[in-house]
Amino acid sequence: xxxxxxxxxxxxxxxxxxxxxxxxxxxxxxxxxxxxxxxxxxxxxxxxxxxxxxxxxxxxxxxxxxxxxxxxxxxxxxxxxxxxxx
Numbered sequence: 001x002x003x004x005x006x007x008x009x010x011x012x013x014x015x016x017x018x019x020x021x022x023x024x025x026x027x028x029x030x031x032x033x034x035x036x037x038x039x040x041x042x043x044x045x046x047x048x049x050x051x052x053x054x055x056x057x058x059x060x061x062x063x064x065x066x067x068x069x070x071x072x073x074x075x076x077x078x079x080x081x082x083x084x085x086x
Contacts, residue, residue, distance in 0.1 A: 007073040026054025
């Protein structure tokens with residue numbers, strides 16, 4: 001399973017609508033949105049987990065695509081490794 005980060009989402013984006021968008025390209029394992037603590041609205045990015053065999057089609061189709069008036073950016077999640085002891 002591979003986690004992708006989706007950037008430039010509308011503040012009106014929901015987990016259900018993001019799941020629906022990615023489910024066209026394969027089985028979505030999980031979806032989460034970064035939300036504002038006060039309003040509960042999307043902060044403009046989220047995460048989607050798909051099986052590794054299905055991510056290529058999703059990346060090709062959705063990275064740079066328009067959703068409403070926004071251009072989506074879909075990338076692999078970047079993990080920052082910290083040296084031991086920090």
